[in-house]
Amino acid sequence: MPTKIEKDSLTGTDTTGHEWDGLRELNTPLPKWWLYTFYACIAFGVVWMVIYPSLPGWKGTSGWVAREAVVADVAAAQARNAPMMARLREATPAQIIADPELRAFAIAGGRGAFANNCASCHGAGGQGAVGGFPSLADDDWIWGGSLEAIQHTIRHGIRANESDDQRQSIMPRFGADGLLTRAQIDDVAEHVLSLTNRATDQAAATRGAAIYAEQCVACHGDRGEGNREVGAPRLADQVWLYGSSKRDIVAMISNPRAGVMPAWQGRLDPAIVNMLTVYVHSLGGGE
Ligand code: HEC
Ligand code: HEC
Incomplete structure (x- = not known):
């Protein structure tokens, strides 16, 4: 069918010559500015492909490679930080805290390393997580919140069997190993509740106090104040690793859980361990 190009009588615009049932299609050209921008983009793209490594096997005329650029940037950053890292490696955490410049660098770097x-275990801001991951941002410490204690914990880990100096201690399995009967466990749990004034059965709590004095005082203290030597948490407060309800407490006495944390000495640069020590100490509960 021959195309017949003619002007549309109403708008004065050319038609394309296509016609369906008497309807003719207008030929409205793209705006010039759009068209030239489009051509410019194509030309830019071609030049770009020639200069940079754009196609498999094509290295580009400039010789620039993204991976090499990153490696160079990282090396430059490490070289820039090297003197500071060396100072952080040599200094003790106490010396780092005393020096404002070192301290600021350690806290900024410690935040990143954390x-x-x-953070996968202790939460993004060290706030802890249910199920035995303690908050590091409060002043309730299982093993100790001084710079030395925090550094020791980080270096050697807890019950992970990765260091001879690890934090170690295991609560006996009073139920699972038959050290106490079900009724005795119930009584002593009632006594534990009484330490935070939550006992509902005074007679049971009184019976439980005698069992507590015999079985639990050595680790958890006379009044449930805890003992950092053996990592036994305070029972007379609102902070619980494994839950505060009577059910949680009975479960813990029956078949105790034992939190594990890896040792970071050997995994992390000693400078990073120092930075983490200062950072954790700064979270709010440092002693
Ligand atoms: C795999 C999980 C996990 C990771 C990763 C982890 N921790 Fe822990 N961390 C724990 C657990 C569990 C405990 C508590 C152990 C216990 O019950 O005594 C703990 C305890 C601690 C304590 C002692 C708290 C106290 O109250 O005395 C410190 C300090 C600590 N972690 C710091 C760190 C730092 C710093 C890192 C990163 C380098 C880290 N943790 C990574 C699981 C982890
Ligand atoms: C050998 C020391 C030891 C003895 C004895 C011991 N515990 Fe523990 N207990 C621990 C340790 C260590 C933990 C913390 C475990 C962890 O961090 O994962 C703990 C944790 C607990 C918890 C959980 C606290 C929380 O924050 O969730 C309760 C409850 C508890 N003990 C009760 C008792 C009672 C009751 C007895 C006596 C029948 C007892 N324990 C005897 C060492 C001991």
């Missing part, structure tokens, strides 16, 4: 290595 996000990479610790």
Whole structure:
């Protein structure tokens, strides 16, 4: 069918010559500015492909490679930080805290290292997580909140069998190993509740106090104040690793859980361990 191009009588615009049932299609050209921008983009793209490594096997005329550029940037950053890292490696955490410049660098770097290595268990801001991951941002410490104690915990870990100096201690399995009967466990749990004024059965709590004095005082203290030597948490407060309800407490006495944390000495640069120590100490509960 021959195309017949003619002007539309109403708008004065050319038609394309296509016609359906008497309807003719107008030929409205693209705006010039759009068209030339489009051509310019194509030309830019061609030049770009020639200069940079754009196609498999094509290295580009410039010789620039993204991977090499990143490696160079990282090396430059490490070289820039090297003197500071060396100082952080040599200094003790106490010396780092006393020096404002070192301290600021350690806390900034410690925050990053914490996000990479610790936040998965302890939460992004060290707030802890249910199920035995303690908050590091409060002043309730299982093993100790001084710079030395925090550094020791980070270096050697807890019950992970990765260091001879690890934090170690295991609560006996009073139920699972038959050390106490079900009724005795119930009584002593009632006594534990009474330490936070939550006992509902005074007679049971009184019976439980005698069992507590015999079985639990050595680790948890006369009044449930805890003992950092053996990592036994305070029972007379609102902070619980494994839950505060009577059911949780009975479960813990029957078949105790034992939190495990890896040892970071050997995994992390000693400078990073120092930075983490100062960072954790700064979270709010440092002693
Ligand atoms: C795999 C999980 C896990 C990771 C990763 C982890 N921790 Fe822990 N961390 C724990 C657990 C569980 C405990 C408590 C152990 C216990 O019950 O005594 C703990 C305890 C601690 C304590 C002692 C708290 C106290 O009250 O005395 C410190 C300090 C600590 N972690 C710091 C860190 C730092 C810093 C990192 C990162 C380098 C880290 N943790 C990574 C699981 C982890
Ligand atoms: C050998 C020391 C030891 C003895 C004895 C011991 N505990 Fe423990 N207990 C621990 C340790 C260590 C933990 C913490 C475990 C962890 O961090 O994962 C703990 C944790 C607990 C918890 C959980 C606290 C929380 O924050 O969730 C309760 C409850 C508890 N003990 C009660 C008792 C009672 C009751 C007795 C006596 C019948 C007892 N324990 C005897 C060492 C001991």
